[in-house]
Amino acid sequence: MRYTQGKYIIAKKQAIARQIYSFEISCPEVAAAAVPGQFVHIRAASFTLRRPISICGIDKEKGTLRIVFEIRGEGTAQIAQLNEGQLIDMLAPLGHGFTIDPSYKKVVLIGGGIGTPPMLPLAKLYGSRATVISGFRSAGAAILQEDFASAGAETILCTDDGSAGIHGFVTEPFKELAEQGGIDAVYACGPMPMLKNIAAICKEKGIFCQISLEERMACGIGACLGCACRTKRNDEEYFAHVCKDGPVFNAEEVLW
């Protein structure tokens, strides 16, 4: 099985910041198939389109997935109203995940805002070999810092307003790390301007970089071609699809 659709029990629900929720979902067959970087496509009861949400945790032994999402509109608001013990309708696991290489000695994981959650499964895999740089609007919006620390990763926190950690964007501490050298891979998810800057730094330094993209999506499995993204394949422009070819792309393939 690559993916399936079903209704699964929400084992645990927590608000982890203003308008940001964490769900632990009991779905053994999905958890068994899922890899870091993939997403789940969640049905919001009164809407036509499902909502794509990145996977923040995969526990194959417990048979659970964790998702962390922000209320962005009416659909995510409706999903956030679901409670522990209730069923959540998911089409999952979907998409092409991150390339993981156990031989990497140093990786940098970069998350911007709600782009941070998909970095957590990578932090768990790479442990102390990972440095996580995450950026948020303010201290109140910062999430998952303890999770990253307990995975053994080094954490660097940035806020736009300076209310916690470094005052500024994630690109500043990343530039310093990149200058020091020795980075085998960079993985990033967040706003497009952030990803574009990180990709440019990696290109300059010759560092392998993968980014996770977001796009308005319908089917989620590569049939409807709704979530097009301009990429380059064999030196020709190619409209890839975030749901199937992505959400994770090699940064050098993406045409910004």
Next chain:
Amino acid sequence: MADLSVNICGVDMKNPVIPASGVFGYGREYEELFPLSELGGIATKGTTLHLRTGNLSPRIAETPAGMLNSVGLQNPGIDHFIETELPYLLTKDLVVLANIAGATPEECAEVAAKLDETDVHMIELNISCPNVKQGGAAFGTRCDMAEEVTRKVRAATKKPLVVKLSPNVTSITEIAKAVEAAGADAVSLINTLLGMRIDINTGRPVLRNNVGGLSGPAVFPIAVRMVWQVANAVKIPVIGMGGVSSGRDAIELMMAGASAVQVGAAIFTDPYAPVRIISEMNEWLDSKGISSVKDIIGAVKPW
């Protein structure tokens, strides 16, 4: 267990449910969820003479009880379809309606001619795309253009020819009569209704193409009305579509005059929608003691 089989211009279908063109690709992605052979048919992604990259993103927007799309006919071209996708679909037990489109009547005819040499079961001609020879107005918005493209495609193929009608017209019955006169074996309707959404915080349209096609439950009553009007205006069979999301909707559209139904946006909400609709239709027919779905085609008793 009611008899769900229907016959559309000489082609037998074991049930009347067909995923609509555009939502279902060439079927492969859904085979992961259920056997394609459970379907009556499949209307494949609109395919043109050459590869098309389609429109820039965003191509999708949510709307009340529906959605907008402006994919822009992204497809790998008819040769790829014939070499790679069609052989796969022909290994399944279902009717393949190859949906085709083009920028000129001649291009549509050339695509149809290529399909004529294959084992595809039916051709569905999309006339909602712009006619570049006529200033970009959609073929399906003028009787003379709809007639011309249908006639040229008709001449290029002996396959059963279904012409898919646009609802963005003053009188869909006039267009239906024009394509019937030009040799269409059936019509399918409704394609999407042209719509638009604007992000009021940025002042930008949500779709990069500014406008796009509206589908989903919101358009269902329009589909019922248009299917009913067209079924009463032409002698050829009508394939109904537009916002069908349940077995009851499918029954309703068939009562309005459709001989089969296509399912579109509902598949995005529930990827199993087509197979669920088949079983819901069966349950409803059984509950009413109706032995064949053919008995409800056009069975509406208008006031």
